[in-house]
Amino acid sequence: MPRTLVIEQNSDSRMPLLKPEQDIWPLNLLDFLENDQPEVDPEPWWALYTLARFEKKLMRQLIKIEVPFFGPTIARRYRSPQGRIRTSVEPLFPNYVFIKGDEIARYNAVCTGSVSRWMPVADPAQLVEDLRQIRNLILTNAPLSPETRLEPGQKVRVKTGIFKGFEGTILRRENEIRLLISVRYMGRGASVALDDCQLEQI
Helix, strand or coil: CCCCCECCCCCCCCCCCECCCCCEECCCCCHHHHHHCCCCCCCCEEEEEECCCCHHHHHHHHHHCCCCEECCEEEEEEECCCCCEEEEEEECCCCEEEEECCHHHHHHHHCCCCEEEEEECCCHHHHHHHHHHHHHHHHCCCCCEEECCCCCCCEEEECCCCCCCCEEEEEEECCEEEEEEEECCCCEEEEEEECHHHEEEC
16 A cells, blocks of 8 residues: 555644555455456456445455455545645545455445445456556556546556556646556556657557
């Protein structure tokens, strides 16, 4: 998880900084596709749509009932009304938490009272591949921007720097180039600013 100190948006300046909460359990949840192994994960995945602002509560509940999950969170900086720079940790995909498990795991997750609705994932291997890239991107601690709309663009691979090996789509915005890492299941993702010389066409 990002090693960013956190302060809730509604806290006052006297409140202590809080550590980010765990957004994945267990930590090796996404490892079965590491090194491009061809094996297929035998357990299904589910996309849970939470009640408003219940993502963190649901993740705490899932840890207690031992249901594997990933609900990616990123650090966001903002300026308080007093002009101070604050940092909070927010869901990358608001209202969504992904869980892995059988019908019993899904049932137990829904019974937490934090879930509005749920959907089975038709292609778990693709989802895990995308989520693994998203998690690796978050672990770089680079400033990320949530992307709620995928735009057409060139498919590229990063060839140098800390993002070497990442693949995604180029977004051009004003005077910068951003690499978009997407979760195809959702049509959402995150982007990071890069230079032309770091990229190669695929």
